Amino acid sequence: MMAPLPNQEEELTPGTFLRGLWEENPVFVMLLGMCPVLAVTNSTLNALAMGLATTFVLVCSSALVSLLRHLIPKQVRIATYIVIIATFVTIVDHVIQAISLDLYNALGAFIQLIVANCIILGRAEAYAAKNRLATTLVNSLGMGAGFTIALLSLGTVREILGSGTLLGYPLFGEHFQTWVVMILPPGGFFVLGAWLLLFSWLQQRRARRITEGEEIRVRGS
Amino acid sequence: MTVTEQTAAAPAPPSSIAMVRTLGGIAMLSGFLVVLVYQLTLPAILENQRRAIERAVFLVVPGAVSRVDFQLAADGLNRVTEDTEDSPDAIAVYAGFDADGALKGVALEAAAPGYQDVIKLLYGYDPACECITGIYVLKMTETPGLGDKIATDQTFLANFKALDARLSAAGDSLQNAIVTVKNGTKKAPWQIDAISGATVSCKAVGRALNESAHRILPRLQPAVNQLKVEE
Amino acid sequence: MSDGPLVEIRTSPHVRQTPSVDQIMRNVVYALVPVCVFSVWAFGISVLALLLVTTLACVLTEQLFCLAAGKPTTVRDWSVVITGILLALTLPPGFPLWMAAVASFVGVGLGKLLFGGLGQNVLNPALVGRAFVQAAFPVAITTWTPPFAEGRFTEFIPSTLTLPFLQPADVSGWLQLRAVDGFTGATPLALMKFEHVATPAMDLFTGMVAGSAGETSTVAILLGGAYLVARRMMDWRIPTAVLASAALTGSLFWWLDPGQYPDPLFILLSGGLMLGAVFMASDMVASPVTPLGVWVYGGLIGFVTVVIRLFGGLPEGVMYAILLGNAASPLISGWTQPRVFGQRSRGGRR
Numbered sequence: 001m002m003a004p005l006p007n008q009e010e011e012l013t014p015g016t017f018l019r020g021l022w023e024e025n026p027v028f029v030m031l032l033g034m035c036p037v038l039a040v041t042n043s044t045l046n047a048l049a050m051g052l053a054t055t056f057v058l059v060c061s062s063a064l065v066s067l068l069r070h071l072i073p074k075q076v077r078i079a080t081y082i083v084i085i086a087t088f089v090t091i092v093d094h095v096i097q098a099i100s101l102d103l104y105n106a107l108g109a110f111i112q113l114i115v116a117n118c119i120i121l122g123r124a125e126a127y128a129a130k131n132r133l134a135t136t137l138v139n140s141l142g143m144g145a146g147f148t149i150a151l152l153s154l155g156t157v158r159e160i161l162g163s164g165t166l167l168g169y170p171l172f173g174e175h176f177q178t179w180v181v182m183i184l185p186p187g188g189f190f191v192l193g194a195w196l197l198l199f200s201w202l203q204q205r206r207a208r209r210i211t212e213g214e215e216i217r218v219r220g221s
Numbered sequence: 222m223t224v225t226e227q228t229a230a231a232p233a234p235p236s237s238i239a240m241v242r243t244l245g246g247i248a249m250l251s252g253f254l255v256v257l258v259y260q261l262t263l264p265a266i267l268e269n270q271r272r273a274i275e276r277a278v279f280l281v282v283p284g285a286v287s288r289v290d291f292q293l294a295a296d297g298l299n300r301v302t303e304d305t306e307d308s309p310d311a312i313a314v315y316a317g318f319d320a321d322g323a324l325k326g327v328a329l330e331a332a333a334p335g336y337q338d339v340i341k342l343l344y345g346y347d348p349a350c351e352c353i354t355g356i357y358v359l360k361m362t363e364t365p366g367l368g369d370k371i372a373t374d375q376t377f378l379a380n381f382k383a384l385d386a387r388l389s390a391a392g393d394s395l396q397n398a399i400v401t402v403k404n405g406t407k408k409a410p411w412q413i414d415a416i417s418g419a420t421v422s423c424k425a426v427g428r429a430l431n432e433s434a435h436r437i438l439p440r441l442q443p444a445v446n447q448l449k450v451e452e
Numbered sequence: 453m454s455d456g457p458l459v460e461i462r463t464s465p466h467v468r469q470t471p472s473v474d475q476i477m478r479n480v481v482y483a484l485v486p487v488c489v490f491s492v493w494a495f496g497i498s499v500l501a502l503l504l505v506t507t508l509a510c511v512l513t514e515q516l517f518c519l520a521a522g523k524p525t526t527v528r529d530w531s532v533v534i535t536g537i538l539l540a541l542t543l544p545p546g547f548p549l550w551m552a553a554v555a556s557f558v559g560v561g562l563g564k565l566l567f568g569g570l571g572q573n574v575l576n577p578a579l580v581g582r583a584f585v586q587a588a589f590p591v592a593i594t595t596w597t598p599p600f601a602e603g604r605f606t607e608f609i610p611s612t613l614t615l616p617f618l619q620p621a622d623v624s625g626w627l628q629l630r631a632v633d634g635f636t637g638a639t640p641l642a643l644m645k646f647e648h649v650a651t652p653a654m655d656l657f658t659g660m661v662a663g664s665a666g667e668t669s670t671v672a673i674l675l676g677g678a679y680l681v682a683r684r685m686m687d688w689r690i691p692t693a694v695l696a697s698a699a700l701t702g703s704l705f706w707w708l709d710p711g712q713y714p715d716p717l718f719i720l721l722s723g724g725l726m727l728g729a730v731f732m733a734s735d736m737v738a739s740p741v742t743p744l745g746v747w748v749y750g751g752l753i754g755f756v757t758v759v760i761r762l763f764g765g766l767p768e769g770v771m772y773a774i775l776l777g778n779a780a781s782p783l784i785s786g787w788t789q790p791r792v793f794g795q796r797s798r799g800g801r802r
Contacts, residue, residue, distance in 0.1 A: 072243055073240050075240060076240045076243060087254050091254060094258050094266065095258065097266045100269070102273075175618045177620070181584065182588070418594060
């Protein structure tokens, strides 16, 4: 994978950010953090709020881990990471309650469950612990953005089909037949499956193009 | 020797002190941050919770503009103050008053298992007419588009504008049990007309109201005079 | 074990012609003719349109997936036609045609072709399609219209011709105009579950009741089933096991409290149990292959159906029971492997 070897810090390139969006997209490629992806994407707003909350925790905890990476003894690193992550999750929990109780109730236990989101611990262990603050910030922002985009792509489709609205605004008039299943848990699996199908199809096509291109080059030389 | 070199070289295990120092330091920092944010957001959170309760209370108690919380415990009806302890048996009673301080009604909680999970309701009760004046769904997981109409269907909600909840002559139970009947067959003022196609959820609402009214109202009605804005 | 010979050997010649897939499937289509004819007679041209739309949509979906996968078309094995017909028979007569097309697409696409086509599918495709629309459009799929309504051969039920993506037209006005006396918009099962009203067994047997397009007439279904069994195109043990298990489970509860629970005859004749037992549980692909496994599988379906009917939130449970049975059949097949000749343990493993 792209994770650098220990003590081999990554140079800051556009790829540091972009990888999280496409090549290493936490949801569509790595299939991490499925619990919130399926559970809170029944509306665009919930998906956006969950994406931003997770991004906040991801960026803050990665930054702190990166800053303290030389101070944390290897033997207690997981405990340290968890404490750091739990701190920021608690902060997000309070802030969302202060912003809107409705949103807080809609997201339910999934705010607290960000603690257990493997994207965040994975980033801390595999990236932040080995890289400079600047690259860590950029990389975790990219991952967070990739996660948010994935949540939004599920959330919008599910809200449009399941409620006939987008961000709460009706799109199709009152006679639109809503597809109730889309805002129920099975809808999450259907839409996720459809997006994964699209992604792997795109990736296969790209891989085929690349090999075809190489063949032409080989023949041409 | 700096810390950096120590971890870079790494073969020697770090001292226990280093581990304790790191964990302790992080925990201190964590505690400081969490408490700070808690203090900063607390006023906003309390304000949000107050608004959420009032929105619901004022909806089910028409005409109310202010509210006072009471609780019905073993020792009778008491005003909820800062040092009231939360006891699991105490029943929350949110009293709603108009601008002149006259009691418009109380909001009480009710719950019953619905189609998928428990439906939790807040309902308004007017001691003057001994009737239910409105319901508000606090929590439910009924089928969207079908069972969840209990929260939005205006014809259904009209059932609760003045739903009879009179006590019997002895005052220990309801005169007539509140029941949900099939769509279009409501005859008596204590019956609830179900939404066609969502019978299970509507029946759950009826059961919840009947159970709660049966349990609370005989105890509440004699103490109605204690429900005042001021002590 | 049995006292019979260890290995059955007959004299030559051993050459036998096994029927091909499309022969079996064509015979199933013939067997479905009585059910379809009765359904069109009872509910009119709306059901005819429903049958045509689901069949066409199922065939088109299979053709499309084959094209997209770059494989030769598999439409000619007729199995997809059966899926289309069966799907229509499980839907309410006035079901909007566009929703029926969605059900066909999901059933054949998701339930069959994504698994690899005929023979690879775990679940019965027609029921996958129905389960999807049951979850997606819960109102439309529980809107019933009465059989033998006036003018059923000249005009459609209003909800049938709903434009795509719109809510089905309200049928209550149409019902008031035409409805047979006392029709309440409920199937016999819903009447029993929510109002404790029993429907006469004779009406259930002949099909003089409301319900899904093809589930009402027990006679027509048994006729088709008998044809298939006579031509040896169906394993008779599956429907027998399903019906026997449902009747036994029903009898048990009826015996415990006849006032609370319906009698076993009602359980057998009402709802989609007969249609499901004869034409869907017996799906060759999604049922177990061992002789003992077939009994276990049928027993499971009958039992789960009755449990859902009596204790679940829904009045009918055949669809979920068969899907559950389908999902369990690889497991059942594995557990009931016969002893391999010459080996001590079953299935030759362990």
